Amino acid sequence: MDRYIAQRLDLADTLAPFRSQFNVEESGPIYLDGNSLGRPSTAVTERLADAVRDWSENLVGGWARWIDLPAAVGDRIGRLIGASSGQVVVCDSTTVNLYKLAASALAARADRQVILADAHDFPTDRYVLQGLAESAGRELRLLEGSVVDGLDTDVVAGAIDAQTALVCLSHVNFRSGARLDIAAITEAAHRHGALVLWDLCHSAGALPVALDDDGVDLAVGCTYKYLNGGPGSPAFAYVRRGLQAELRQPIWGWFGQHDQFSMASIYQPDGGMSRFLTGTPPVLGLLGVDAAAEILESAGIRALWAKSERCTEMLVDLVRARLEPLGATLASPSDPERRGAHVSVAHAQAWPWCNALIERRMVVGDFRPPDVIRLGPAPLYSRFVDIFDAVERMAEVLKAGVDDVRDRPKSPE
Numbered sequence: 001m002d003r004y005i006a007q008r009l010d011l012a013d014t015l016a017p018f019r020s021q022f023n024v025e026e027s028g029p030i031y032l033d034g035n036s037l038g039r040p041s042t043a044v045t046e047r048l049a050d051a052v053r054d055w056s057e058n059l060v061g062g063w064a065r066w067i068d069l070p071a072a073v074g075d076r077i078g079r080l081i082g083a084s085s086g087q088v089v090v091c092d093s094t095t096v097n098l099y100k101l102a103a104s105a106l107a108a109r110a111d112r113q114v115i116l117a118d119a120h121d122f123p124t125d126r127y128v129l130q131g132l133a134e135s136a137g138r139e140l141r142l143l144e145g146s147v148v149d150g151l152d153t154d155v156v157a158g159a160i161d162a163q164t165a166l167v168c169l170s171h172v173n174f175r176s177g178a179r180l181d182i183a184a185i186t187e188a189a190h191r192h193g194a195l196v197l198w199d200l201c202h203s204a205g206a207l208p209v210a211l212d213d214d215g216v217d218l219a220v221g222c223t224y225k226y227l228n229g230g231p232g233s234p235a236f237a238y239v240r241r242g243l244q245a246e247l248r249q250p251i252w253g254w255f256g257q258h259d260q261f262s263m264a265s266i267y268q269p270d271g272g273m274s275r276f277l278t279g280t281p282p283v284l285g286l287l288g289v290d291a292a293a294e295i296l297e298s299a300g301i302r303a304l305w306a307k308s309e310r311c312t313e314m315l316v317d318l319v320r321a322r323l324e325p326l327g328a329t330l331a332s333p334s335d336p337e338r339r340g341a342h343v344s345v346a347h348a349q350a351w352p353w354c355n356a357l358i359e360r361r362m363v364v365g366d367f368r369p370p371d372v373i374r375l376g377p378a379p380l381y382s383r384f385v386d387i388f389d390a391v392e393r394m395a396e397v398l399k400a401g402v403d404d405v406r407d408r409p410k411s412p413e
Contacts, residue, residue, distance in 0.1 A: 001314065001317050001318060001321065001388070002388075003385065003388050003389070006314070006383075006384040006385040006387065006388040007384075007385055009310070009314075009384040010383050010384050010385055013307065013383075013384070014303060015299055015303060015304070015307050015379055015380060016383070018295065018299060018380040018381065019380070019381045019383070021041050021042055021043060021295060021380075022039045022040065022041050022042070022228075022380065022381040023039060023040050023041070023042065023045070024039065024381060028361065029357075029358070029361040029362055029363055029364050030362070030363045030364070030386045030389060030390040030393070031364045031382075031386075032363060032364060032365050032375040032376055032377055032382070032386070032387070032390055033364050033365055033366050033374075033376055034225065034226060034228075034376045034377060034378030034381075034382065035202060035206075035225055035226065035341065035342040035374060035376025035378075036225060036366050036374070036376065037224055037225065037231060038205075038224060038225055038226060038227065038228030038229070038292070038378060039228060039378070039381055040228070040230065041228060041291070041292060041295055043291040043292070043294065043295055044228065044229070044230060044288045044291045044292050046291075047287050047288060047290070047291035048284060048287060048288055048291075051283065051284055051287045052284075055283075062283075066281070066283045066286075067281075069090070069281055069283060069286040069287070069290070070089045070090050070091050070255075070274075070277055070281045070286065071086075071089055071273060071274065072290070073090040073286050073289055073290045073293070074087075074088035074089040074090045074236060074273065075088065076290060076293045076294065076297065077090060077204070077223070077227070077236045077289070077293055078238070079297060080204060080205060080209075080227075080293060080296060080297060080301055081200060081204055081209040081211055081219070081221075081238070082208070082209050082210035082211045082212055082213060082214075083211045083212055083238055084212055084241075086241065086272055086273060087211075087212075087238055087239060087240065087241055087244075087273060088236055088237065088238045088273070089236065089237055089273045089274070089276055089277060090223065090234050090235070090236045090281075090286055090289055091234055091235070091236075091237065091276075091277050091278065091281060091282075092234060092235060092237075092278060093222075093232075093234070093235050094124065094199070094201060094220055094221065094222045094235040095124045095128060096235075096251075096278075097220040097235050097236070097237040097276075098124070098125060098128050098168075098197070098199065098220050099128050099131075099132070099250075099251075100237065100249040100250060100251055100276060100278075101197055101218045101220060101237060101239065101247075101249070101276075102115075102128060102129060102132055102166060102168060102197055102218075103132055103136075103249065103250040104218075104247035104248060104249045104250070104276075105165065105166045105195040105197060105217070105218060105247070106132060106136055106138060106165055106166055107247075107248055107250075108195065108243075108246055108247055108248075109165035109166065109193075109194070109195060112162075112163050112164060112165035112193075112194070113138055113139050113163050113165065114138065114139050114141055114161075114163045114164045114165060115129055115132070115133055115138055115139065115140045115141065115164075115165060115166045115167075115168065116141050116143060116156070116159055116160065116164055116166070116167045116168070116169075116194075117129050117140065117141070117142055117143070117167075117168050117169065118142065118143055118145065118150075118151055118169055118170065118173075119142035119143060119144050119145070120144075120145065120147055120150075120173065120175065120176075121169065121170050121173070121174075121199070122170060122174045122199070122201070125168065125170065125199055126142070129168060138165065141159065143155060143156060143159055145178075146178075147175070147176060147331075148176050148178065148330075148331055148332065148333060149176075149178055149333045149335075149338060150173050150176065150178025150179070150180060150333070150338070151169070151178075151180060153180070153181050153184050153185060153188075156169070156180075156185050156188065157184070157185065157188035160188055160189055160191075160192050160194055161192055162192055162193070164189070164192055164194040165194060165195070166194060166195050166196070166197060167185065167189045167194055167195070167196045167197070168196075168197040168198075168199070169185065169196075169197075169198060169199070170198070170199040170200075170201065170202065171198055171199065171200050171202070171203045171207070171209065171340075172201075172202035172203045172207065172340030172341070172342075173202070173340075174201070174202055174368070175331075175344060175368050175372055175374070176331055176332050176333070176344050176372075177202070177312075177332040177333070177339055177340040177341070177342045177343060177344055177374075178332070178333050178338055178339070178340070179203075179207070179333070179337075179338055179339055179340045182198060182209065182210075182214050182216065183210075183213075183214040183215075186198075186214055186215055186216055186217075187215070190215065195217045195218065195243075196216060196217050196218065197217065197218040197219065197220070198211075198216055198218070198219040198220075199219075199220055199221065200219050200220065200221035201220075201221045201222045201225060202225065202226075202340055202341070202342070203221075203226075203340060203341070204221040204222075204223075204225075204226060204227055204236075205225065205226030205227040205228070205293075205296050205301075205304070206225075206226040206304060206305065206308050206340070206341035206378075206379065207301075207305050207308070207340060207341060208301050208302060208305050211238055211240075212240075215240075216238070216240065217239075217240050217243055218237075218238060218239055218240070218243070219237070219238040220235060220236065220237050220238070221235060221236055222235050223235060223236065223289045223292070223293075225376075226296075226304075226341065226378060227289065227292055227293055227296065228292040228295070228296075228378075228380075229285070229288050229289035229292045229293070230285065230288045230289075230292070232285070233285045233288055233289050233292075234281075234282050234285045234286060234289065237273075237276050239273060239276060244271070244272055244273060244275065245271060247275075248269065248275075249269075249275065249276050251278045252267045252269075252278075253277065253278030253279045254279070255274065255277035255278060255279060255280065255281070256269055256270060256274060256275045256276065256277045256278060257269065257270065258270045258271065295380065296380070299379075299380060303379075304379045304380070305341075305379075307379035308341040308377070308379050309336060310384070311341075311377040311379065311382065311384070311387060312332075312336070312339055312340075312341060312342070312343050312377075313336060314384060314387050314388070315343040315375055315377070315387055315391070316330060316332070316334065316343060318387070318388065318391040319343065319345055319391065322391050322392065322394075322395045323345060323347075323391065323394060323395060323398065326395060326398040326399065327347060327348070327398070328345050328346065328347040328398070329345070329346045329347070330343070330344075330345065330346075331344035331345055331346035331372050332344045341376065341377075341379075342374050342375060342376035342377075343374075343375050343376075344368075344372045344373065344374050344375070345372065345373045345375065345394075346371050346372050346373075347371060347373070347398075348371060349402050350367055350370075350371045350372055350373050351367045351369075351371075352402040353373065353394070353397060353398065353402045354366065354367040354373045355367075355402075356397050356402045357393065357394060357397055360397070362390075362393040362394075362396075362397065363390045363393050363394060365390075375390070
């Protein structure tokens, strides 16, 4: 691999024109943190500006256009994750949606005691499940797998039995990028009558997901990573159509109420996905997500994934050729069938190395303890030459040596 090959790949890249739709500082550092926070597009900034003007000019009259946004934007997200209309709403945060859906699932399987999850999953997932297990008197079993390659499908399937109420897993691990088999694990859970909840934070907008075809029960995910909705943009929740009337989510708010404007004294949940809403929707955030997702939809998820695969393959090859001789190691699955859309690199001085790259405006990746730098090219705006140059800069800093840095960065996942 050399820079000439990267340039040739960029010339052949059918997604290359999308880069001009994003706010990219060409003289700035190479941004490889799209798996943590996506870049803003001009479409999003323009949609938000229009929304503020609408608010200013029409005030409360704007609600005639805004009130149905959670479902309308949900349907657009649904098309990116293989869900037909009426099964996705955009609302709240990933944590809140995870709590709502997990609590609903446990209530629907009240005669079962066990929750299965990944010991190496993102903290909020584990914390929510720990809290639910404690409050509901259930047992949370955390499955141990490889910190690089993730859980083995057979291990997960073997842990599910007649006492399992809920299996809750991330499709792509936040640290290593290890990818699980949604279809196989969902089928294994259903054989024993358990429900499955998938966290799609690190796959929505980058990997093909087929929730309907795979028979998935429940899913949640954020919209500010590969979906580029903006910092803190609202999350999404998916509930399979056949489960919607059965599940009773625990946060009873007026937006989940049937005929909400009748202001009835007794809560009666709506019959469809609206029952999983709670309070007033975040209109500006929803409009930003809608504009961002529209771009991904026009690009096509298959094309996005094809480029992501090529990007991660290039990263893996370059890490082995340029960084492993300098003491780094690949901290993501080497098998592309087990890998998501980001690549992790481990090094004893990962944090000072990551800090030096950012402080010197060379490369923006992100550090995850104890010793990992994540590199997340985003297929809509990352170039192959960016990947090549980023690894060269990483090698340059390692060769020169990095100083110890005590304070670690404080930023949301």
